[in-house]
Amino acid sequence: MRYWWVNQNQTYKHEVPGGFLWSPKVNRNGSRNQFYVNMTEVAPGDLILSFCDTRIKAIGIATGPAVSADKPDFGSAGAYWEKEGWFVPAEFEVVSDPVRPKDFIADLLPHLRGKYDPLQRSGDGNQGVYLAEVSEGFVRVILGRMGTTLEAVVANEVNIGDADDDREEVALEGRTDIGETQKRQLVQARRGQGIFKANVRLNEKRCRLTGITDQTLLIASHIKPWSKSSDFEKLDGCNGLLLSPHVDRLFDRGLISFDDDGTVLRSRLVAADIWPAWGLHAVANVGTFSSKQSSYLAYHRKHLFKPG
Structure with missing residues (x-):
């Protein structure tokens, strides 16, 4: 199992109830974007933390690998994104008490990795992040703040x-x-x-x-x-x-x-x-x-x- 953080500020209301992640394949100017490349590395059973409006609002499990797909109907969101991108099926469970990582950034700092982290050391989100890989220790801190454990989440994961x-x-x-x-x-x-x-x-x-x-x-x-x-x-x-x-x-x-x-x-x-x-x-x-x-x-x- 690998662990991912998805920034869904623009697409949360579409992706979480819709059961998927979607990103462009490259930046608007055609350049490589690691946060989009990460989509191709997701495997069934991987855990996903959904971040929106400064809080972790849902926990997801990937149910399939990335496939090439047209952009879903996001309404006004992502109007400048290319039509074709990466689509990852995932099932999410909305958490009853969303947590704000900035409130306990000191506990998360030992688990940050560097260049592609989703958070700054201040606890603010890194701009430009869509899908970022995080460590197991990072996830355990987040889940602990939610009053649950990684083992409990995995035991309740959707069928893959x-x-x-x-x-x-x-x-x-x-x-x-x-x-x-x-x-x-x-x-x-x-x-x-x-x-x-x-x-x-x-x-x-x-x-x-x-x-x-x-x-x-x-x-x-x-x-x-x-x-x-x-x-x-x-x-x-x-x-x-x-x-x-x-x-x-x-x-x-x-x-x-x-x-x-x-x-x-x-x-x-x-x-x-x-x-x-x-x-x-x-x-x-x-x-x-x-x-x-x-x-x-x-x-x-x-x-x-x-x-x-």
């Missing part, structure tokens, strides 16, 4: 499994040890389609939580993530459940899981009103699982489930 899957799919396409038919089957399995869904349907007939049986409305969801599975596990019907889309979302993000006896495990990271709103509050047990399914569920509980 899609990025892992993207990398695995690229690697899969380049393999020479398997034929095109098997490649196609494995890629279809990532999307819950093809032979994988057929195999899952041999074991599961409905969404265990909602009771829906219409196969056209159900997702064949991997228990052990596709990107972490072997070729056999990617297609193994015992490594899957048929889930309604909203349940699949929770399961994929580790916000719900199951014991081998069918007991439903709900993460405390999910707001309490979500469960009744989605009709999931009254389901305590969904029935037992086979021994093969249980081995995959053990992986899910250990590596994905986030009790909170």
Whole structure:
């Protein structure tokens, strides 16, 4: 994990609710800008501190790498920026009590690095900064002032499994040890389609939580993530459940899981009103699982489930 500070004085109201960062690629005169180059170094899972109006107002997690993209609709902001720039997807959580780094600059000074720091030694922001890398120690001081820890933030980070899957799919396409038919089957399995869904349907007939049986409305969801599975596990019907889309979302993000006896495990990271709103509050047990399914569920509980 790397750590970034993004200055969003002009774009906070667009980027934070929109779930992204965007910058030009170069300065207006065509010269190199390190704060724009930094966009290309962001990786899924990196932590981002959102700075606006002298305060850290939100904490984000990058959910994908930078891609070239046209400038979003920022309204009057950035009218002079070039049309094409760098786009980084990220999910932000607005903090309830924004902190002003200048108020505790003495604690941050030991963690400043030099030329590309986002703050001056006075605590004022450095002009021209968009995205700056900061140290882990710097982040820990900021989060401490917010009353939380880096570990707590990471434990609650958004799912980045899609990025892992993207990398695995690229690697899969380049393999020479398997034929095109098997490649196609494995890629279809990532999307819950093809032979994988057929195999899952041999074991599961409905969404265990909602009771829906219409196969056209159900997702064949991997228990052990596709990107972490072997070729056999990617297609193994015992490594899957048929889930309604909203349940699949929770399961994929580790916000719900199951014991081998069918007991439903709900993460405390999910707001309490979500469960009744989605009709999931009254389901305590969904029935037992086979021994093969249980081995995959053990992986899910250990590596994905986030009790909170």
